Amino acid sequence: MPKKPSPRGASLAATAVGVLAVAAFVLYQLGVIDLEGLDASGGDVPSNDAAASASDTDQASAWLDEVRIEDENDPPGYDRAMFPHWSTVEGGCNTRETVLARDGQDVEADDECRAVSGTWNSVYDGESFTDSGDLDIDHMVPLKEGWRSGAHAWSTEQRERFANDLERSPQLWAVSASSNRSKGDSDPSDWMPPSEDFHCEYVAAWIEVKHEWDLTVDPDEETALREVLAGC
16 A cells, blocks of 8 residues: 555644644743643643544544554564654653643643643543652553554654654653553553543544554554444
């Protein structure tokens, strides 16, 4: 199957949203603006709703139809260091801290951009936290799964963009450390979030990431994704 097209309008919109989000977060850290009380609809501190465009079953199914279905390939040589993360976003803020600020409520950070207070809801299991140390930043498509799905052929720079993707796809999520570590590098044929209410959004986000990054899906993975979509 030929490489999928990238809609120019969607790409430009995603880039604009990402730039505005980073700018707002940095201004907040500098005390220039006050983000307290603003919700995601204001666009100042967008929550991780990037999967909303994929939550429609028809759209997710259409994206899945465009993804290449191939038997899984696991080339030797994988190492997490081949996917550099967490990269600096702006000043002292790295990708992890940016996601914590984006996905939490009433998040306050210190002078080094570390989240020192706030509230976070882990959509994978419905647990709530007030200590950022209890959270992991999950890669929706795990790095090793990305490697098996085509990222082994990428440059280090492309793998870094994938591992720190804040704009292009719903790849990064602040979730409970326990759920993230339970997931490991599994695809949806082997692991789904404990919260069944999140299954439809989870597979939609998974499909969107694979579609956007032109990664393959193996037959068992495809079956699992379609079974979930059928019930959404």
